[in-house]
Amino acid sequence: MVYSLILSNIAKHIQLTKKEEDLFLSLLEEKKIRKKQFLLHENEISKFTAFVNKGCLRSYSIDRNGFEHILQLAPPNWWIADLHSLISKQPAKLNIDALEDSELLLLYREDHEKLFSDVPKFERFFRILTENAMAATHSRLLDYMGLNAQERYEGFCNRYPSLMRSLPQKQIAAYIGVTPEFSSKMKADLLRKQK
Amino acid sequence: MVYSLILSNIAKHIQLTKKEEDLFLSLLEEKKIRKKQFLLHENEISKFTAFVNKGCLRSYSIDRNGFEHILQLAPPNWWIADLHSLISKQPAKLNIDALEDSELLLLYREDHEKLFSDVPKFERFFRILTENAMAATHSRLLDYMGLNAQERYEGFCNRYPSLMRSLPQKQIAAYIGVTPEFSSKMKADLLRKQK
């Protein structure tokens, strides 16, 4: 069933009554999106948060030289949005698109707010969700500050072996913050080292 | 009064009854800390969140080469903690110390949890607080990925003019992610440009 993943995701932090669960599910919109299609374009105002049931999305920004930098990768069981645009109602600085054909559940901001009022437990759920995401982002920022490219590359291999297999090198390069060319050189070095 | 700043900080997002306010304030511990003293050492388990009333704190990690990287600067009216250690109860990877003589209000984790149960409005407050911090950290991560050192330096000058005045160059360098030497060269270049 399309809702089983999201319900188990939520059940990790809060317990819902049947009624609350029904209310919550009634607010979700199912959406299928094909590889390379956009969920959010830069300068649009973000209207929802997406939960990934299947596939993989990414959020990224484009710098003044035209290079893409991936802020977040969202494989199944993850939430993704342009948080800044969502909470400030300002135009997004990020793009969100699909790296594979994907299946999503959308929660619109206005319904989200309503949910917070009607079922305060969801304040708790999203507080915990955001705290965890924050800790992960802190750790990534520290990696950027203290590690060189090779170490970030190896860190990615170890932390996300399944993304390592499913994503093109180019996307991994855009996530760890190097050019595709240099990423390819690091890969070659790693292989040489392992032999 | 020592509580006026924190109460106005909270009133921006939630409204408390007199009783709730009293409960909250009763959980806070006042603490004064002198310049260079530590609030948290690496490998300790973080037991509280600190609100800065006066002065300035920083959280930072030390990389394998002994270089300090500042994750957060906390001037008055900001909250600071090692979030990862706090929520996972794992040993901290961060240090937190004072850049100036400072006055703090501490909220211990167990009291914090109790507060969440007794006054669910605080779930809302800290959700919003964390969301805002998250958006700020995202923007900082994107700066690291897409800007060069000069642009990060100028960005810091524009965003935090008061910290620019009060902090030693060395700390600013550790925040924007360059060596103190290079930071000094950028400063000289900026001055030359402005003439």
Next chain:
DNA sequence: CGTCTATTTGAATGTACTCAAAAGCGGTGG
């Protein structure tokens, strides 16, 4: 005042980028 730390400056170095060209690979249409 003297000591310790922060800042400045310069020369040499290195990590990661740029540019270019070739090879590989996947999807699409004939």
Next chain:
DNA sequence: CCACCGCTTTTGAGTACATTCAAATAGACG
């Protein structure tokens, strides 16, 4: 099913941004 096109990946040579190391100067604090 094969051939072609476009995109990704690889490789190499040259370059640039930021670091390292060293030494001199300035500033802060007891």
